[in-house]
Amino acid sequence: MKIMRLKIMINLLLITFLSLFLFVGNALYAGENKNIYEITDFNSLIDNINNSNGNVELKIKGDIPITETIIIPKDKNIILSGDGTLVRDNGFVSSEPTLISIEKGGSLTIDGITIDGNNIPVHFSHEKGSLVDCKGTFKLEKGKLYRSVSSGYWSSTINISGSDAEMIMNGGSIENNTVANTDISGNATQYCGIVGVYKGGRFELNNGSINDNILDINDTMNTAAVYVTPEFFGSSSADSYFKMTGGEILNNAANFGAVLVGTAGQPSYKNEAHFTMDGGIIKGNKSVTAIGSGTNPAGGYGGGVMVNVSGNFTLNKGTISNNTSRMGAGVCVNDGYVSHGAMDGGNRS
Numbered sequence: 001m002k003i004m005r006l007k008i009m010i011n012l013l014l015i016t017f018l019s020l021f022l023f024v025g026n027a028l029y030a031g032e033n034k035n036i037y038e039i040t041d042f043n044s045l046i047d048n049i050n051n052s053n054g055n056v057e058l059k060i061k062g063d064i065p066i067t068e069t070i071i072i073p074k075d076k077n078i079i080l081s082g083d084g085t086l087v088r089d090n091g092f093v094s095s096e097p098t099l100i101s102i103e104k105g106g107s108l109t110i111d112g113i114t115i116d117g118n119n120i121p122v123h124f125s126h127e128k129g130s131l132v133d134c135k136g137t138f139k140l141e142k143g144k145l146y147r148s149v150s151s152g153y154w155s156s157t158i159n160i161s162g163s164d165a166e167m168i169m170n171g172g173s174i175e176n177n178t179v180a181n182t183d184i185s186g187n188a189t190q191y192c193g194i195v196g197v198y199k200g201g202r203f204e205l206n207n208g209s210i211n212d213n214i215l216d217i218n219d220t221m222n223t224a225a226v227y228v229t230p231e232f233f234g235s236s237s238a239d240s241y242f243k244m245t246g247g248e249i250l251n252n253a254a255n256f257g258a259v260l261v262g263t264a265g266q267p268s269y270k271n272e273a274h275f276t277m278d279g280g281i282i283k284g285n286k287s288v289t290a291i292g293s294g295t296n297p298a299g300g301y302g303g304g305v306m307v308n309v310s311g312n313f314t315l316n317k318g319t320i321s322n323n324t325s326r327m328g329a330g331v332c333v334n335d336g337y338v339s340h341g342a343m344d345g346g347n348r349s
Helices: 002-032 040-052
Strands: 035-037 055-060 063-066 070-072 076-084 086-088 100-102 107-116 119-124 129-134 139-148 149-153 156-161 166-175 179-182 190-198 202-211 215-218 221-229 240-244 248-250 257-263 273-282 307-308 311-321 331-334
Touching: 035 040, 040 055, 040 063, 040 070, 070 202, 076 202, 100 107, 100 273, 107 129, 119 179, 119 221, 119 257, 129 139, 139 248, 156 166, 166 190, 179 190, 190 215, 202 221, 215 221, 221 240, 221 273, 257 273, 311 331
Parallel strands: 035 055, 055 076, 063 086, 070 100, 076 107, 086 107, 100 129, 107 139, 119 149, 129 156, 139 166, 149 179, 156 190, 166 202, 179 215, 190 221, 202 240, 202 248, 221 257, 240 273, 248 273, 257 307, 273 311, 307 331
Antiparallel strands: none
């Protein structure tokens, strides 16, 4: 009798254990809730983004020509992985020549692929990114974004714009991009970066490299490899933030060198830009004159970091070295709150 009871108890324990195991296993599987698809052409890429349940990984294979803007909608979490390349096509037909647009509430992760601007010149009126325009969340884990050639006001290779916009860079590279005056009207290209952080946007650089980009050809001005400002078109709306814990900003050439934090003209009496450096390397960057300087560092300000007017820079850890500029090759600070030429003196409130 005792043996029978013992067997029953053992069987009940086994059933309970197996049920619990299956429940946990199913819960983990259901919780992941991510579909994975292999992508070899543009139409299947767009279809899988639009028809996803909100969480999908798309493995890019080979070179895929991009003929119109890829839109990452609200409530979609898209991961582009693999070893393929998304390349701007000569027949790109979108009204705004952004390759990838991330809407507010949308999320895109690049994990291995290449985004190629194909050295095709594009021009923006304002507030757009040539490779990525982000109003939501953009994560770069590994991969490469390169060969963009763009011009325009308040428009960067990667635009992070608005209080809901953020970019987190944990690896990969942003390299060999150009911001140039391709505007046929002859207007100067201004207020641009390779990464532009505007009106409340946030950029976190933890690893990876922003390197060998040029923002000074012909008559570009008010540019930097990383351009952080609360402004948009001269009017500020929210504090913008750049935090660097690791990674590198190397060998870039721009009017303000590697990093501009603040405002380019009049002070903002409502909002500021903030740069906190807790690690990483800013090295070998050139600050060049605004007009027709090529890559000759005959002028310019702040080869490493330019703190201009409504900007704050906190250096806790990291290296700023071997940068070149006429003034402040490492760090240059300009206080526009004190009356100085066209600057407006006054008190911030």
